[in-house]
Amino acid sequence: MQHLEQMSDKPTTIKEIAKLLDISVSTVSRALNDHSSIGLITKMRVKKMAKELNYEPNQRAIQFLQGKSHTIGVILPELAESFFSAAISGIEDIAYKRNYTVLLAQSHDDADREKLLIEKMKMQRVDGLLISVSKTTNTYEHLEAFKKSNIPIVFFDRIPPVKNIHFVASNLESGTYEAVNFLLKKGHRTIGMINGPTNLVASTERKNGYIKAMTSHRLKFDPSLMLNCDLTEAGTIEAMDTFLNHKRKPTAIVTFNDYVALFAIRYARSLNIQINKDIDFVSYANLPLINYMDFTPIASVEQFPYKQGKKAADILLDLINKPKGDTDSETAYYNVVVESELIIGKEK
Amino acid sequence: MQHLEQMSDKPTTIKEIAKLLDISVSTVSRALNDHSSIGLITKMRVKKMAKELNYEPNQRAIQFLQGKSHTIGVILPELAESFFSAAISGIEDIAYKRNYTVLLAQSHDDADREKLLIEKMKMQRVDGLLISVSKTTNTYEHLEAFKKSNIPIVFFDRIPPVKNIHFVASNLESGTYEAVNFLLKKGHRTIGMINGPTNLVASTERKNGYIKAMTSHRLKFDPSLMLNCDLTEAGTIEAMDTFLNHKRKPTAIVTFNDYVALFAIRYARSLNIQINKDIDFVSYANLPLINYMDFTPIASVEQFPYKQGKKAADILLDLINKPKGDTDSETAYYNVVVESELIIGKEK
DNA sequence: GATTGTTGTGCAAACGTTTGTGTAAATTTA
DNA sequence: TAAATTTACACAAACGTTTGCACAACAATC
Numbered sequence: 001m002q003h004l005e006q007m008s009d010k011p012t013t014i015k016e017i018a019k020l021l022d023i024s025v026s027t028v029s030r031a032l033n034d035h036s037s038i039g040l041i042t043k044m045r046v047k048k049m050a051k052e053l054n055y056e057p058n059q060r061a062i063q064f065l066q067g068k069s070h071t072i073g074v075i076l077p078e079l080a081e082s083f084f085s086a087a088i089s090g091i092e093d094i095a096y097k098r099n100y101t102v103l104l105a106q107s108h109d110d111a112d113r114e115k116l117l118i119e120k121m122k123m124q125r126v127d128g129l130l131i132s133v134s135k136t137t138n139t140y141e142h143l144e145a146f147k148k149s150n151i152p153i154v155f156f157d158r159i160p161p162v163k164n165i166h167f168v169a170s171n172l173e174s175g176t177y178e179a180v181n182f183l184l185k186k187g188h189r190t191i192g193m194i195n196g197p198t199n200l201v202a203s204t205e206r207k208n209g210y211i212k213a214m215t216s217h218r219l220k221f222d223p224s225l226m227l228n229c230d231l232t233e234a235g236t237i238e239a240m241d242t243f244l245n246h247k248r249k250p251t252a253i254v255t256f257n258d259y260v261a262l263f264a265i266r267y268a269r270s271l272n273i274q275i276n277k278d279i280d281f282v283s284y285a286n287l288p289l290i291n292y293m294d295f296t297p298i299a300s301v302e303q304f305p306y307k308q309g310k311k312a313a314d315i316l317l318d319l320i321n322k323p324k325g326d327t328d329s330e331t332a333y334y335n336v337v338v339e340s341e342l343i344i345g346k347e348k
Numbered sequence: 349m350q351h352l353e354q355m356s357d358k359p360t361t362i363k364e365i366a367k368l369l370d371i372s373v374s375t376v377s378r379a380l381n382d383h384s385s386i387g388l389i390t391k392m393r394v395k396k397m398a399k400e401l402n403y404e405p406n407q408r409a410i411q412f413l414q415g416k417s418h419t420i421g422v423i424l425p426e427l428a429e430s431f432f433s434a435a436i437s438g439i440e441d442i443a444y445k446r447n448y449t450v451l452l453a454q455s456h457d458d459a460d461r462e463k464l465l466i467e468k469m470k471m472q473r474v475d476g477l478l479i480s481v482s483k484t485t486n487t488y489e490h491l492e493a494f495k496k497s498n499i500p501i502v503f504f505d506r507i508p509p510v511k512n513i514h515f516v517a518s519n520l521e522s523g524t525y526e527a528v529n530f531l532l533k534k535g536h537r538t539i540g541m542i543n544g545p546t547n548l549v550a551s552t553e554r555k556n557g558y559i560k561a562m563t564s565h566r567l568k569f570d571p572s573l574m575l576n577c578d579l580t581e582a583g584t585i586e587a588m589d590t591f592l593n594h595k596r597k598p599t600a601i602v603t604f605n606d607y608v609a610l611f612a613i614r615y616a617r618s619l620n621i622q623i624n625k626d627i628d629f630v631s632y633a634n635l636p637l638i639n640y641m642d643f644t645p646i647a648s649v650e651q652f653p654y655k656q657g658k659k660a661a662d663i664l665l666d667l668i669n670k671p672k673g674d675t676d677s678e679t680a681y682y683n684v685v686v687e688s689e690l691i692i693g694k695e696k
Numbered sequence: 697g698a699t700t701g702t703t704g705t706g707c708a709a710a711c712g713t714t715t716g717t718g719t720a721a722a723t724t725t726a
Numbered sequence: 727t728a729a730a731t732t733t734a735c736a737c738a739a740a741c742g743t744t745t746g747c748a749c750a751a752c753a754a755t756c
Contacts, residue, residue, distance in 0.1 A: 061742035409712035
């Protein structure tokens, strides 16, 4: 009975239990899994011994045997952005609920690193991949290549311009429509927009929403009021300068995200412009802390990142656990749109 | 030559290569690993075929065979807190550099969830665990139990009061000392401190730093000027009320972190108190965005979370790859202190 | 009392890879 | 030219678990 002191040794295996009880490993395995063909007495004996030895099944062995890792890879640009830290929480919650683990990696908005990470995820044999592509990603062969590996992949938020993919994104067009509409109803007629880089789908959607709102009010779209910006502080300031020297100086500005809004507002204040008086600002919600600031956009488009993460993870796990009949998984793609919502800030 | 079209099938194995070349699997394995006992011609043939079939070694199989997962588990309270999102970047960078992957999970400051996650990490057979315990964790048996599993564990930032553990933390005592010293030099004599819950080591360290600074200026420590707070907004307001009605009303306040500082400053402003005029604020750096605010602490203690994450991961990987001779690993524990630094904000 | 059915268990293969050992053939040495 | 050495490969075991199949023992049926 010296089997009790091997605690701090290697983890107990099914074999040891078998040897100690003088039965076969298959019996032990079946007993632990409550297989119907094992006698009650044997089951009890096995379970008691398993508990005594602190037996825990070696998941790595099981994963290997079954050819499933029960792990999903998640690649996202930057956890420091609260959109993504909220999204990862949604992903994680779904993953753990459905008994999957999460292998995390950040691209830090570096396309090369992203490529490496994707390769690594494939080598790690993740069961599926969730990815929000980096800002700098502009070639897509590696994504196409990954698709060939038969590992399901779901894109979220930052969707690359590639055909036949599954993705989850927020409806930026309708969100922007609402935002611009809100400004129009407030009486604004000259509305500027600091948009993102043209290679992002998100920029196009915002643009479309903007145009739609304008035309629905029978206003003509003035392209000079929509500026593309690299989302840096310098780029934002440049855009602001353009607007402030514009022959049609905007009375309201919609910014691509809260960071841009912050830069723009800070710069405007330095020029003694009265925020939300001389110029109204509307943005897209990214930063929870913006609520604590003294001068914040009067409204913002909430994109529900947590919900988006949940949804994306759910879809991925559905794809992973889809029965073999691939007939429709080859033709049907999840294109899920999470509605965004215009949140109007409390007046100060 | 019909082996070229099995691309979208199951991943290629070493066996298939062996069969196609009519050699043994061991030869293929050794050829791919450039083993000395394999002829040059064979190596070339194998490598060529491997490339042709897009062979990638099955890491899961290797991990299983070697009994190593090459994965570290990371459990932290909340990625939305920028301290942790910075820390995870450091962890990730080291892990990937040293060829490990990161299994991530958030406790969301829930002790029960944390317990479950630890259990799960053990079942997943991670090679090591990195953890920053949740605020609500107040029993430590599960941590002690985990140590018995022989999986190295390194704590960082939020260290539980448990003996004989490896940890990385910032030197809050010296940071606080510097902060209080800075205020004393500015002429303040009545300095309040909104500290954290007493069960956190971090609170004790701040307290010690505070006391040290005071005594070094030959000032007596007034315990009524150090309040313990649950770090919520309500708790902060309560603490502020206590201070404002104190017979020795502080002319400067040190807060546990930026969130508390925000709550305190907002509340003070609502009472028409002039920030950094009537009362000077000093805090600990958590939020990058605090720089964008109009009223921010005049100084803050930077804790270098990225560096801390890197250091913690490095230590963990060293422990994992430590040679078998356990003689000193049983007696010696890494207690690494990352120096913090007082950052004095630009005057506005 | 032979046949079928049920219950409980063991054997062995399989997953993909690495690695220790065995062994031909080719080369060098005496 | 036989013996010793080297070279180049194959065989098989191992990692921990699941699972199809075989098979014994026993009970129930005709």
